[in-house]
Amino acid sequence: MTRVKLPPWLVLLLPAFIIIAAVVLVPLLLSLYSSFTPYHLTRPDTLWKVNFPFNYQKALTDANFWAAFGRTVLLLTVALNLEMLLGLGLALMVSKVTQGQRLLRTAMMFPMMFSPILVGFQFKFIFNDNVGLVNNALQSLGLADRAIPWLVDGNLALFAIICAEVWTSTSVFAILILAGLYAIPQDPLEAAKVDGCSPWQSFRFVTLPFLMPFIYIAMAIRSLDVARAYDIVQVMTNGGPARRTELLWTLIGRTGYVDARMGYANAMGYVAILLSIAFTVYFFLKLQRARRDLGMGD
Amino acid sequence: MAQVHLRNVVKRYGALDVVHSISLDIADGEFVVLVGPSGCGKSTTLRMVAGLEEISDGQVVIGDRVVNDLPPRDRNISMVFQNYALYPHMTVRENLGFSLKIARRPQAQIDAAVDEAAAILALTPLLDRKPGALSGGQRQRVAMGRAIVRHPDVFLFDEPLSNLDAKLRTQMRVEIKKLHQKVGSTVIYVTHDQVEAMTLADRIVIMRDGHIVQVGTPLEVFEDPANSFVATFIGSPPMNLLPGTVQGGRVVLADGTAVPVPPGLHVADGRRVHLGIRADNIMPEGHSLPPTAHMAHVDMPVTLTEPLGTETLLFATLAGAEVQAKMLNPRPVTPGERLRFGIALDKCHLFDADSGVSLRM
Structure with missing residues (x-):
């Protein structure tokens, strides 16, 4: 019997190949394949009926899918911009603090330490129409004369979800922007003062361009995060009322695991991933440009 | 404006x-x-x-x-x-x-x-x-x-x-x-x-x-x-400062070498001073120090030379201190060679040893 002699480079790389194939490649190919089938979890034989564009066609003509898609983009846009503005403000204020700044920076990161599921429950309680803090506060202060159905009205529910998202993740922006503020050289800021800039003009023309790369890094990270938003929404509204807060991934989760239509869910998942990739590519291009503007190379 | x-x-x-x-x-x-x-x-x-x-x-x-x-x-x-x-x-x-x-x-x-x-x-x-x-x-x-x-x-x-x-x-x-x-x-x-x-x-x-x-x-x-x-x-090389004591109109350095007090200065005997000489005002004899009425002379061994082309910078030792002198129209000098230097006293300074204040003021 002759032993097959593999070249050493292949032998050395083989463990990595096998692990990547097992963990990433096979599931990826399998899910891609199943997205071309009417695969139903309770009827395994459906996995073998290939029906090429069917699921994608169905998704692209499904009003529910597009509603969830649009809502996800809306959530991304509103939440990211709000978090950026609040994080920027927070970072600017914290950077001016001279005593106890370390403590503040630590405290700032607390929201990131909670599980999103718990945050979801907490905000569900805060926005509860009977016993919630918001309604109690509004009524005690005389700002509202009856309970506002925060989690029942579709628009208000989305607003409540955005509040929860912003509360958990503003600190991501704040921390990254604060790092950016520390990295700004002082000389150009002093030059701007001498050149006649007011504090606002110094911020607008010198500080902000220096911060842009940091803002885009935070945007890229957070866009991936928000695009896959599932847990907070699932806990707070479960996509309801009447699908009014359904996002891409809550819809996909429901289709795959509740309705057991895994083939269709996978097809929608691939479209959702395209959305994430689009946002990430967009922010990376912006990041590259901001860095080039600062002469930092690519 | x-x-x-x-x-x-x-x-x-x-x-x-x-x-x-x-x-x-x-x-x-x-x-x-x-x-x-x-x-x-x-x-x-x-x-x-x-x-x-x-x-x-x-x-x-x-x-x-x-x-x-x-x-x-x-x-x-x-x-x-x-x-x-x-x-x-x-x-x-x-x-x-x-x-x-x-x-x-x-x-x-x-x-x-x-x-x-x-x-x-x-x-x-x-x-x-x-x-x-x-x-x-x-x-x-x-x-x-x-x-x-x-x-x-x-x-x-x-x-x-x-x-x-x-x-x-x-x-x-x-x-x-x-x-x-x-x-x-x-x-x-x-x-x-x-x-x-x-x-x-x-x-x-x-x-x-x-x-x-x-x-x-x-x-x-x-x-x-x-x-x-x-x-x-101010000035390059820096002015040489030699510690000494004034006695009878002369500055007596640590090893006993005596140099007359620069003209125009009146300093009481016993005062401890620093004699300040710029390299331009101390040169080996025969090397273009313009002759003046107030010349002093010292013998010093040269320890190091820095040729700069039109002039050579000489590092010599006097009374235990390093002295930098200039040599115009330079000729090669071997380390260890003893040379006789002329000092233009009217361009020299005296500073109080403690306060550093110029006694010319």
Whole structure:
């Protein structure tokens, strides 16, 4: 019997190949394949009926899918911009603090330490129409004369979800922007003062361009995060009322695991991933440009 | 165009005084150089004039206004920083025009001012580049251009040449001098390099530990240093200081060598002094020290030579101290060779050994 002699480079790389194939490649190919089938979890034989564009066609003509898609983009846009503005403000204020700044920076990161599921429950309680803090506060202060159905009205529910998202993740922006503020050289800021800039003009023309790369890094990270938003929404509204807060991934989760239509869910998942990739590519291009503007190379 | 007056200006950080009540009057159009070793308070003083540091006490007057409480932008000054401090995200043109844009000048006026400054500093071909694509010397010129477009009352330079290599530094020094002749504004220039100070200044202000030690024209501070610190700080190589005691009209050095007290000085016997001799005033015999009525002579062994072409710098030992002497029309000297040196006594100085104060004053 002759032993097959593999070249050493292949032998050395083989463990990595096998692990990547097992963990990433096979599931990826399998899910891609199943997205071309009417695969139903309770009827395994459906996995073998290939029906090429069917699921994608169905998704692209499904009003529910597009509603969830649009809502996800809306959530991304509103939440990211709000978090950026609040994080920027927070970072600017914290950077001016001279005593106890370390403590503040630590405290700032607390929201990131909670599980999103718990945050979801907490905000569900805060926005509860009977016993919630918001309604109690509004009524005690005389700002509202009856309970506002925060989690029942579709628009208000989305607003409540955005509040929860912003509360958990503003600190991501704040921390990254604060790092950016520390990295700004002082000389150009002093030059701007001498050149006649007011504090606002110094911020607008010198500080902000220096911060842009940091803002885009935070945007890229957070866009991936928000695009896959599932847990907070699932806990707070479960996509309801009447699908009014359904996002891409809550819809996909429901289709795959509740309705057991895994083939269709996978097809929608691939479209959702395209959305994430689009946002990430967009922010990376912006990041590259901001860095080039600062002469930092690519 | 403006005069600048510092009146008992103090800078204090907590309990620590870094600038001790200094006063200085700078005339309109004058080029004044603040020079001193690092930590002497020269940059802090400049930054107080600029408005980048708060003035703890005293007054800074620019023109006829006390500017203590005015922000930098209301002082009509411009400043060139050590690290250029250009805006990296703006082109050279935008960098130059930025202050005018902030001042909401019409675009045509901004363009004209930028083009004028670019022409003066030979920046015209670089106008559309960003600072990242410029060499150190070009960045420095942009920083200067940014200062001149505004036609400020006062130019402030904070060690503008210290990041450049030696050759470029010499070149930019000339450019700065030309620029001053062309623009004619008041200039306050901070450096730790005494050569820059000597070559650029109308008047030099020598600072040490937050005090002004001496103010004068380059020649005044070179020829009549107020104390041994100025004597060794200004001039290259530094003035030789030889410790000794005055006895019977002579300075007796540690090993018993005696040199007559320089003419015109009257010092009591027994006073401990430092005899100050510049390398230009101590040369081996026969090597072109112009003969004067007041010559002294010493024998010294040469330990090291530095040939510089037209002259050679000799390191010799006298009474245990190292002495640097010049040799014009040099000939080769082997280390260890004993030479007879002439000293031009009328150019020598005596400083009090304890206080360092010049006894010529």
